[in-house]
Amino acid sequence: MNIFLIVIIALNLIVSFKGFNDLSFFRKYEFHVGSIRAGEQVRMFSSGFLHVDIAHLAFNMLTLYLFAPYVISGLGSFTFLMIYAGSLILGNLLTMALHKDDYSYRAVGASGAVIGVVYAAILVQPALEIYFMPGYIFGIIYLLYSIYGMKSKSDNIGHTAHFGGAIGGYIITLSRAPVIITENTSTVIILAIPIVILFIMAKMGKL
Structure with missing residues (x-):
């Protein structure tokens, strides 16, 4: 396993378990x-290594473990760390x-970072299948669902962080490997659609 991946997973485990057993530590470093x-x-950085519970932590780390190798093999360890x-x-x-005017808003989790890695993996490996569907289809559905979640505010999921993480994975991957734009143009365009929709909605004050 790649050393950067080992260190990231280890940090998530150490910080999260500390937070599980120490509420004051959790409150001190959560996104608030x-x-x-x-x-x-x-807190903008530390909150990404805290998790609500073991299930939350396990899901994020398993997803990272499964998708990181595609990014590392396609773009290298340093670019993976950047993403x-x-x-x-x-x-x-x-x-x-x-959420700048909602002073009570709180969030934790590595989901934004992990989703960024998932999006990078989709761009690097367009034929990748996720939940029995092409990766790019999963990508656009996921981002459209995130927009819905951001607008409806009907659950406790950090949809905004997920969406921002996906944008990060998208932009950094293409900036580090612009050849993807010409080699996998359709995937690049498809994954850009929900990002454009989000910015249009934000401009119109719909979020």
């Missing part, structure tokens, strides 16, 4: 709009932008 606006910027970290930060930046 009021605290971040008060200057605690470390993971960049997607985590972009997911939280988008969350902050859309």
Whole structure:
């Protein structure tokens, strides 16, 4: 297994289990709009290594374990690390932008970073199947569902971080391997559709 992948999974396990057993630690490092606006910027990064429970942690780490090898083999270890970290930060930046006036908003989890890796894997391996469907179909359905979740606010899932993470994976992958644009043009265009829809809705004040 790749050393970067081992370190990322280990950090998630260590920080998450610390948070499971220490509520004050969990509260200190979770994503919390009021605290971040008060200057605690470390939460923009630290929150990505905390999880609500073991099931949340296990799902994210299993997904990362399954999809990271496609990115590492296709783009290299350093780009994989860039995608993971960049997607985590972009997911939280988008969350902050859309929830900046909700001072009580809280969130944790590596989902934004993991979704960024999943999107990178889809771009690198367009023939990849996810849940018995082509990866690019899964990608567009997932982002459209995320837009719905962001708008309806009907559950406790961090849809905004997921969407921001997907954008991060999309942008960083294409910037590091622009040849994908010409080699897999249809996949690139299809995955861009929900991103364009999101920005149009944001401009129109629909989110």
